[in-house]
Amino acid sequence: MKLETLVVHSGRRIDQATGAVTPPIHLATTFERAPDGAYPHGYQYARESHPNRSDLETCLSALEGGAEAAAFTSGSAATLALLETLRPGDHVVATDDVFYGTRSLIVDLLGSWGLESTFVAAGDPTEIERALRPTTKLLWIETPSNPLVGIADIAAVAEIAQARGAEVVVDNTWATPIFQRPLTLGADWVLHSTTKYFGGHCDVLGGALVARRESDRGQRLRQIQKSGGAGASPFDSWLVLRGVRSLACRMKTHAENAQRLAEFLAAHPKVVRTYYPGLVDHPNHDIAARQMSGWGGMLSFEVAGGREAAFRIAAATQVFTRATSLGG
Ligand code: PLP
Numbered sequence: 001m002k003l004e005t006l007v008v009h010s011g012r013r014i015d016q017a018t019g020a021v022t023p024p025i026h027l028a029t030t031f032e033r034a035p036d037g038a039y040p041h042g043y044q045y046a047r048e049s050h051p052n053r054s055d056l057e058t059c060l061s062a063l064e065g066g067a068e069a070a071a072f073t074s075g076s077a078a079t080l081a082l083l084e085t086l087r088p089g090d091h092v093v094a095t096d097d098v099f100y101g102t103r104s105l106i107v108d109l110l111g112s113w114g115l116e117s118t119f120v121a122a123g124d125p126t127e128i129e130r131a132l133r134p135t136t137k138l139l140w141i142e143t144p145s146n147p148l149v150g151i152a153d154i155a156a157v158a159e160i161a162q163a164r165g166a167e168v169v170v171d172n173t174w175a176t177p178i179f180q181r182p183l184t185l186g187a188d189w190v191l192h193s194t195t196k197y198f199g200g201h202c203d204v205l206g207g208a209l210v211a212r213r214e215s216d217r218g219q220r221l222r223q224i225q226k227s228g229g230a231g232a233s234p235f236d237s238w239l240v241l242r243g244v245r246s247l248a249c250r251m252k253t254h255a256e257n258a259q260r261l262a263e264f265l266a267a268h269p270k271v272v273r274t275y276y277p278g279l280v281d282h283p284n285h286d287i288a289a290r291q292m293s294g295w296g297g298m299l300s301f302e303v304a305g306g307r308e309a310a311f312r313i314a315a316a317t318q319v320f321t322r323a324t325s326l327g328g
Pocket of ligand 1: 074075076077099101102142146171173174192193194195205206207325
């Protein structure tokens with residue numbers, strides 16, 4: 001099925017009790033047992049799972065072409081859960097322009113629990129290879145990256161890392177599966193801040209992990225999700241899934257707009273540099289062209305005059321809102 005069809009239909013259920021075409025939000029925290037003590041509908045207690053989270057996970061797994069997905073209260077909660085599957089002394093290699101919150105979780109939070117880490121340049125497979133150790137369990141890449149729109153060659157780095165026994169995580173928040181499907185390029189895990197394009201309206205926080213195959217780490221991740229309580233709530237799951245229904249249409253418009261803006265900025269005399277993979281002078285434009293079917297909606301640029309000029313220009317914009325986040 002085409003992605004445009006999947007975004008509309010995956011995880012969709014007609015409510016059996018009423019025939020409603022949109023799923024109800026199941027606020028129940030607990031589910032009835034059968035006389036023999038079993039749970040005939042598969043749900044016990046909402047911290048562990050609930051119908052709205054299951055619908056969302058089914059959908060996200062289908063969109064990324066994965067075996068299973070786990071939805072969380074935020075992208076950072078999903079990141080932390082995957083890092084918590086590691087043990088003291090394990091090593092993570094990450095690209096140096098990952099979202100600053102991801103770096104902080106790896107270094108500041110889990111560093112004190114004995115997690116070791118090395119940060120490397122995204123576009124340089126040789127540097128990645130040099131950083132791998134026998135204890136490296138995960139290679140964490142973000143492509144395109146936030147905020148410098150760096151591009152890493154997913155297939156190439158996956159081959160290098162997996163040959164040395166490390167699994168590869170791709171933060172696919174910026175591209176979304178509409179433009180890039182890392183699992184089909186060899187990655188083991190895809191991470192999303194569903195707060196961004198999936199939600200699409202700046203009104204819900206969420207995160208998700210999608211796994212290429214079932215594994216021990218996947219089971220541990222589920223255990224962390226169920227026992228730790230950071231799984232996405234019924235209402236948040238419902239909102240994210242509603243956002244996904246229009247994802248394909250929105251991403252195409254975002255990308256068309258971003259390409260035109262990037263070209264305008266790149267030609268502007270007061271702009272020093274524009275970062276967008278759709279510009280042919282992006283250093284990894286060719287790699288992006290190989291692994292992405294569109295360039296995405298995010299760009300960044302540097303203006304002449306440094307910090308002061310940048311703040312002045314941001315303050316003078318009329319359509320943009322100066323606020324953190326994207327995708328709404
Ligand atoms: N990954 C990327 C690329 C992000 O941009 C963000 C947030 O800005 C995150 C992860 C973290 O997601 P959240 O804010 O939903 O915790």
